Amino acid sequence: xxxxxxxxxxxxxxxxxxxxxxxxxxxxxxxxxxxxxxxxxxxxxxxxxxxxxxxxxxxxxxxxxxxxxxxxxxxxxxxxxxxxxxxxxxxxxxxxxxxxxxxxxxxxxxxxxxxxxxxxxxxxxxxxxxxxxxxxxxxxxxxxxxxxxxxxxxxxxxxxxxxxxxxxxxxxxxxxxxxxxxxxxxxxxxxxxxxxxxxxxxxxxxxxxxxxxxxxxxxx
Ligand code: ZN
Numbered sequence: 001x002x003x004x005x006x007x008x009x010x011x012x013x014x015x016x017x018x019x020x021x022x023x024x025x026x027x028x029x030x031x032x033x034x035x036x037x038x039x040x041x042x043x044x045x046x047x048x049x050x051x052x053x054x055x056x057x058x059x060x061x062x063x064x065x066x067x068x069x070x071x072x073x074x075x076x077x078x079x080x081x082x083x084x085x086x087x088x089x090x091x092x093x094x095x096x097x098x099x100x101x102x103x104x105x106x107x108x109x110x111x112x113x114x115x116x117x118x119x120x121x122x123x124x125x126x127x128x129x130x131x132x133x134x135x136x137x138x139x140x141x142x143x144x145x146x147x148x149x150x151x152x153x154x155x156x157x158x159x160x161x162x163x164x165x166x167x168x169x170x171x172x173x174x175x176x177x178x179x180x181x182x183x184x185x186x187x188x189x190x191x192x193x194x195x196x197x198x199x200x201x202x203x204x205x206x207x208x209x210x211x212x213x214x215x216x217x218x219x220x
Contacts, residue, residue: 009106016142091116144176
């Protein structure tokens with residue numbers, strides 16, 4: 001009975017705004033799995049080349065080796081049968097097929113830990129994150145600190161104009177804000193090319209080590 005339980009897979013989601021410590025939390029869990037001598041593989045989508053192509057790196061420069069893949073299908077092909085733990089960073093950049101892939105891997109007995117943004121720059125749910133959260137056993141929301149008022153922050157305020165839902169590799173173009181201080185209208189105006197004077201908050205971006213502790217974290 002115990003053996004059966006031990007072999008059962010599960011899905012864990014770590015999600016939140018930018019600067020909320022998602023990747024740090026992912027790396028922490030992967031490190032624990034490694035200490036437990038579990039076989040692990042880590043993946044990230046090819047769109048993210050922030051800190052080099054073969055690592056998942058947090059803002060605090062913690063890092064683990066990662067395999068860069070271009071699609072959910074490629075990820076599935078590259079998972080070794082013997083792998084026990086699968087980590088995926090920036091999961092929101094994958095195509096919708098990633099939901100089935102994650103489900104399949106968990107059904108094969110693997111522990112799948114994914115990290116990603118839950119909202120885009122307008123505060124809208126960032127697909128396919130809602131679908132992954134729905135099939136997950138555990139969901140952890142990480143919170144940053146609002147640069148305007150110091151409250152726990154779950155929104156990513158965009159400060160420059162740009163195309164697409166998130167400017168890849170442009171963390172300096174965002175700051176964490178709480179629900180009250182978040183200004184989606186500002187992001188929309190920037191999108192339309194309107195001249196918005198000094199949108200950034202006067203205080204510098206909050207260091208990631210000031211982030212709120214993650215709660216609801218399942219024990220491996
Ligand atoms: Zn605030």
